[in-house]
Amino acid sequence: MRRLQAGWLTVAAAGGAVALAASLAERRRMRRRETHGVGWMPWSGIVVAACFVALTALGVGLKS
Numbered sequence: 001m002r003r004l005q006a007g008w009l010t011v012a013a014a015g016g017a018v019a020l021a022a023s024l025a026e027r028r029r030m031r032r033r034e035t036h037g038v039g040w041m042p043w044s045g046i047v048v049a050a051c052f053v054a055l056t057a058l059g060v061g062l063k064s
Contacts, residue, residue, distance in 0.1 A: 008061030015054030022046040 026043035 005061050005064050008057045008064065012054045012057035012061055015050045015057060019047050019050035019054060022050060 022043045025041070026047065029041075029043060
């Protein structure tokens with residue numbers, strides 16, 4: 001049971017790290033001076049999805 005809990009908490013930590021990285025990337029994109037000729041990534045959607053994964057995994061990990 002401890003191994004399963006550690007796995008969920010690892011998934012939660014990874015989701016949090018992805019959310020943080022995507023949030024920093026969105027901030028960097030918004031502050032860019034030259035807006036032409038850059039790629040587009042849905043950073044806001046990635047942040048929302050990663051937060052959902054992190055919070056769900058954290059809830060399951062703490063429940064088990």
